[in-house]
Amino acid sequence: MLSSPGGNPHHPSTVAELGEFGLIRELTSRLDTTPSVHLGPGDDAAVVAAPDRRVVATTDILLEGRHFRRDWSTAYDVGRKAAAQNLADVAAMGAVPTALLLGLVVPAELPVNWPTELMDGIRDEARVAAAAVVGGDVTRGDVITVAITALGDLRDKAAVTRSGARAGDVVAVTGWLGWSAAGHAVLSRGFRSPRAFVEAHRRPEPPYHAGPAAAGLGATAMTDVSDGLIADLGHIAVASRVRIDVRSRQLDVPLQMSDIGQAVGVDPLQWVLTGGEDHAIVATFPRDRKLPARWRVIGEVLPPTGTPQVTVDGAPWDRAGGWDHFGPDQD
Amino acid sequence: MLSSPGGNPHHPSTVAELGEFGLIRELTSRLDTTPSVHLGPGDDAAVVAAPDRRVVATTDILLEGRHFRRDWSTAYDVGRKAAAQNLADVAAMGAVPTALLLGLVVPAELPVNWPTELMDGIRDEARVAAAAVVGGDVTRGDVITVAITALGDLRDKAAVTRSGARAGDVVAVTGWLGWSAAGHAVLSRGFRSPRAFVEAHRRPEPPYHAGPAAAGLGATAMTDVSDGLIADLGHIAVASRVRIDVRSRQLDVPLQMSDIGQAVGVDPLQWVLTGGEDHAIVATFPRDRKLPARWRVIGEVLPPTGTPQVTVDGAPWDRAGGWDHFGPDQD
Known part of the structure; x- marks a missing residue:
């Protein structure tokens, strides 16, 4: 398993050199799992436990320049933050986060360690919430774009929406x-x-x-x-x-x-x-x-x-x- | 409800003129629901039925120029196609599609009817599969980007993966x-x-x-x-x-x-x-x-x-x- 592609002359240093399938392999190799994950990345879709018989789901899409800056934040921190904002949305419904999916756009000339460190950050933030990354999609484009979907389980409690506050609370x-x-x-x-x-x-x-x-x-x-x-x-x-x-x-x-x-x-x-x-x-x-x-x-x-x-x-x-x-x- | 913004001088004609919240209102106003949707767009997250106690989930990210061309396909068709490829992934696991989430990047100068017609296409394709759009996120950027996540329910059957084929089948x-x-x-x-x-x-x-x-x-x-x-x-x-x-x-x-x-x-x-x-x-x-x-x-x-x-x-x-x-x- 590759941990520091940039430092090893035998490994490709840009996304274009590694190729789409190579990058996907590289990203998925960094992931771990939890008991909620029935089926992780690599098939047409993932399968995640939803013991409550309802699933909480939310998505956010982040762009370089608009939502993060590569000179202010490391790829790892962008990953932590992108995961955190979706996991927090799940928690704010009263649910326990279970899984994340990642849609990623990366420029061809981007060094491979940027997406891999992003993935490390997403994985580690998911871990904090006891969730796991279960699937994703990668494509090439000019602007780094990180689309994250988070899922969660309500554990037999009612979802807490924004609409239930009453005078006196x-x-x-x-x-x-x-x-x-x-x-x-x-x-x-x-x-x-x-x-x-x-x-x-x-x-x-x-x-x-x-x-x-x-x-x-x-x-x-x-x-x-x-x-x-x-x-x-x-x-x-x-x-x-x-x-x-x-x-x-x-x-x-x-x-x-x-x-x-x-x-x-x-x-x-x-x-x-x-x-x-x-x-x-x-x-x-x-x-x-x-x-x-x-x-x-x-x-x-x-x-x-x-x-x-x-x-x-x-x-x-x-x-x-x-x-x-x-x-x-x-x- | 706005059905043809370009044709009405009282309605804004670009994404920038309408603004983020206006666009979100415009997009969500076009959606419908199904009995699987416990809570649709507008809160921190959606809540979707998962009667099987497992949820199938998959995501794809599509870029203008790479995955679709505005001169070959209408926004409506791009929406149908983007939804279809995710819904098909859910079906190919043996699951019944239940819900879609949309992450959308739109340029400021894009006419409003492009994202609204895209949304119509996504909604209509979801309908074909008896699913509904339950949430999303919209942001401005230079390249139209459509990130879709699809969810589905296995209805008490085992997921059909890619790994179970046996000689003689x-x-x-x-x-x-x-x-x-x-x-x-x-x-x-x-x-x-x-x-x-x-x-x-x-x-x-x-x-x-x-x-x-x-x-x-x-x-x-x-x-x-x-x-x-x-x-x-x-x-x-x-x-x-x-x-x-x-x-x-x-x-x-x-x-x-x-x-x-x-x-x-x-x-x-x-x-x-x-x-x-x-x-x-x-x-x-x-x-x-x-x-x-x-x-x-x-x-x-x-x-x-x-x-x-x-x-x-x-x-x-x-x-x-x-x-x-x-x-x-x-x-």
Whole structure:
């Protein structure tokens, strides 16, 4: 098995030299399996366990230049991130991720180690969620394109949609908020530290286990934070026909994030409230529910009062106001 | 609901004018549902019935210029074809297709009716197989890219892989062979008729029902013909460690296909043996099995004898020989 094609003169160094079937062999040789995988790559289709008799499925398509940059992120990190955002969508339905499928477009002149390291990253992120890569398709094209589909199992619980929040519910979050955005601010100003935030931008750590756990705790609505807390709570508010108020003092703004904010002239609350890509999980729960320690109550669900449907401390969050004189900071 | 955006001055005419959310609304408004769809588009993920407790899953990624041409095929036909090739993969496992997911890259300046007509085509092909589109993702990029994932249900039967063929089995096929290749030959020479073959190239008609039916009839190995009969039988031969011999006189070469061959100087058997994209289904069965009328026995499974693993009338099929002086004819 080939682990470092670029370093070995006997191995081809570009996708074109290796060829389509060679690349597929190379990619599938890196995969592992789980008990959920009845049939992995290599046939017309894969077969994956769906013990619940329902399967949760979601897909995302990512382009170089638009969703990732090869000079900011390694192929491995792109793989981790691409897998993470799909696995987080599955978890945010209350499901346990089981499998990933990968559609990949690679330029002919791309060094082979780029797709193989991407595959390593996808495989390793799948492992974190106890899932496995079960199939895929590779073709040549000018722009690196990564299309991932994730599947999951609901384990006999109802799917938690965005539409079940009720006035009186509390809003709670688990995972990281604003870390990726703070890391992006650091990187976009040419810095490489503080490392924890740069790492958070390169490789999110969604709390996969928290999704199914929240379903078990009776979450009434749930989503992962991929567009930013206010935007994603907005999706819940619209789908549930409610208003949601976030209390800013209940949000966690780490001291080091405040320091970065000070250094670059951005209110760190802006990152926490509008930064996506950390894939925290936010959910609404009946008020009487005792939540585990890692959930933080950050607001409440109110009857609808027109727009805005999400407020911060009772007022609209004015993204353009105050600190944000660098303008939109997210891709 | 918008049915013909280009013709209405009040509606935006390009993807950029409509915007991402507008396009997603436009695409999802065209979809329908089936009893298998517990939750369709609009949440973090879809939820699809998997009554068998296993789900069959496959994915393909198609690029403009490489897999389709806008001047040869309408958006609607590209959608039909992209859906068909994934649905056929599910059927070729012996499963009943249930759902499709779509990842779509569209250029900003693309007229909106291109992606909406693509969606219509995907939806209509899904309907033929009694499946539905349940989710997707849309992003902007320079090259139209269509990534489709298909799911299916095995209905309590074992999946039919490529690896179960045994010496003594018969090889049988159902669906169309060589029609798409003959249509491609017609189109590539600037003609638009005979229409039946041109249509077959633009819009394949895989026999979806035949896959699960073959599983019920005890098929030992199965695949859909997407790379050409010899190539796809080669996949079965390799996976099953057998040799497969095809008898050319048992293949159906329609008179009109012979006429086209005559006109363009190609042995029509070449299309039947090496043309992909019709997505016929080919399977191996125990010799004593009575097959329904639409299955045609075309060869037999023999003990392995080294390469070639697939022969025609006992001899290697020499693709370059005889009639094929136009060289490789397929994309």
